[in-house]
Amino acid sequence: MQFKTASSPHMVHNNSVQTLMFKVLLAMIPGTIAMIVFFGWGVLINIIFASVVALSAEALMLWIRNRPIKPYLTDGSALLTAWLLALALPQLAPWWLTLIGVAFAIIVAKHLYGGLGFNPFNPAMVGYVVVIISFPKEMTQWVPPLLEDYTLLSFTETARIIFFNELPLTYGWDAITMATPLDTVKTQLGLELSINEIENHKTYGPMFGSIGGFGWEWVNGLFLASGLYLVIKGVIDWRIPAGLIAALLILSNTFALYDYASYTPPTFHLFSGGIMLAAFFIATDPVTAATTTKGRWLYGAGIGVFIFIIRTWGAYPDGIAFAVLLMNMAAPLLDYYTMPRAFGHRWTEFPHHHKEHEDE
């Protein structure tokens, strides 16, 4: 009898990239529902449209690159990119904005670098940066979170705005869009108002809610909860979100203590904008992040630091995309210099190969 030969180990296991990606996608559902509740149907329309674009672009690129289409198309990575980007875009962003962002993310940021596993930059963040730099005006079309004064647009009304640029007769753009709390803080601080004055302002005071902005605190709270669930389940590593949140907390706290009138409090920093989504779902993209234990701490902390810098002194209200891309660049270096001490080796040995090269 002839038997099959193979290299060890021989135990078969069912881990797969697909399972990993779908677990992350599932964990994004609660936060996404909260966003739909507070920001309207635009969120859902964006997600669906972005997913269709992402999957089409992925299929097209796989076909051009002569790769097997089925396993890659169903691995969930393109879907995750689309979903993350859709959540980051304004709810009433015109369809072509989503199309450009997602297509650029999949085609250029992902496939031109070699596809899954080979892209040095987070595709969703590349897509986001492309559209925010190219179309700054459209990127401000955020719907105010559902408040008494505002009426939620119906699904069809939202779809008509997105796809045909047709506003409902009764409203103008000003009535249905509004700057985000982060944006407002930035503008008003520039007008020499104090944090206290801004938060208690008659017109835009209510949007600040109790800690991170009305609606935003719910969205962030839910992303935090499901992110922690992923950490407990071992799907994502806890060090990156921990590093990010810790850095942001320490910096914002220090500055708020130093001058509470000009620097927003740490609670606002953590629960406004896309912080929790970034900490647990964007920064943890394994392909573009650091992989060593210490490297992940530093990587997360680096993103936190850059977010704070961009939010406080930069030109953009929220700096997540830029912070992530900057740290993407640093990831290989972090990995190299945070190599763990291998079993039976001494710490002092590293980096031994530099010595060897000097010897030559």
Add this chain to the structure above:
Amino acid sequence: MSRSAHHLWHFHGGLKLPGNKAQSTARPVFNASIPKRLVIPVQQHIGEQGKLLVQVGDRVLKGQTLAESSQYISAPVHASTSGTVIDIDELPAPHPSGLNTLCVVIEADGKDQWIELEPVKYPISKSPAQLRQLVRKAGVVGLGGATFPTAVKVNPGPGAYIDTLIINGAECEPYISCDDMLMREHADELVSGCELIQYMVASKHCLIAIEDNKPEAISALQAVIKDRALHNIEVVVIPTLYPTGGEKQLIKVLTHKEVPSDGFPSDVGVLVQNVGTAVAVHKAIHLGEPLISRIVTITGEGVNEPQNMQVLIGTSISELIEQCGGYHKDASKLIMGGPMMGFTLQTDHLPVTKACNCILVENTPAEAPPQMPCIRCGACATVCPAQLLPQQLYWHASSKNFDLVQDYHLFDCIECGCCNHVCPSQIPLVQYYRFAKTEIWSQERDRIKSDHARVRHDFRQARLELEKKEREEKLRKKKEMLAKKKQAEAEAAKDGKTVDVDPKKAAIEAAMKRVQEKKAAQQTGSDSPKE
């Protein structure tokens, strides 16, 4: 079962794997029948191959030495039963390489007649060196799989100090249960073996480490130790975690010491022996029996009646499978060793060797998810017991960057397969590491060869140069001489007379002159009357 009071530590990573040991532990160890034909490979150990002491046609007795070497790192092999040597040839043996090796084929006579054994009744009356000699003569090698000659291992050497003897009964790999059964059924002999090794290496403590999934073995050993009131041998129950049975991992768990990457356990005052080896040492000294059989686990979904068997070295695997109810109809993979580190065999017409702890027969497995690119999730690094970065090793090994792959400590990889087992992309990581190791070794060999060739070339070049120089020197001297001569001739021509530089010529000429003068004188003398 009480947990041991011994303090335990952790090694990095590791995996909790389904044990699958119960299938083969239900029945006591079964004595496999004496086969008609035994194939005994001469090389069953790490080190020098022995020289044959028998010829085709010789009658041999059970326990008779078939081959041995005078080299230090070596172990003899013995006839597993009595019979006739019918063939000595290069035959297939179970080895990852799949290459043939020199084997002695014995046709058994069924009498199973022993040579005269020389048991040592009072080992304490002998010196450790004498006992080591007996262990050596008995052909005892590490039965955990490494097959390193035990006599060498139990010799700490000058200056070395063994504080703790660790007897490895962890048996962390799934399916394998031969050590478990050995501990259950031969606890007494095991403890006796521990005492002997302790005496040979002069260690203070002896720890028998057993994973907590083997309660029967633990209580059997504890009973023997209690019975004999031994104070320096202790059973230590350790958590079941793969690969806790790895030598360096086990030392870490029990002593918190890390064996240096380029060192040996003795560097941290530890010696590790497998439980099977300890029993073999007991048999070698107390009974005078050489190592001619071992317990083998025959298990897996692909075999009908999984069990443990006491098997004579040289028995064909196919005969063992027959005695275990034959193959399941879906059997497709034959593995020697466990599912994590074992290697596949193409055929079952191979002999059981000293290294063979388990024969695992697998059915056609359910299809695994497709292989995908590495997404750098780092799951592999989390489970790596050597604290390496498997994803980086993979990256550099697959791009054949053999310098960087060594920077990432490729050669500290123990090929346990943990990284492989957790990889969501289903990448056969260990295969890449083996490839890189083999490439580096062959490059190293090539480098040594080319260095050698270069030295030879350089030497030849230097020799040729020297010869050329010598030739040139000769030529130059000759030329010089000619030039001088010419110059002298020219000078002589200028002076109007011939200058003979050659003294010979001058002498001849002078002599001729003298002769002529003489002649002339004689002529004048004969012409003129005598005075």
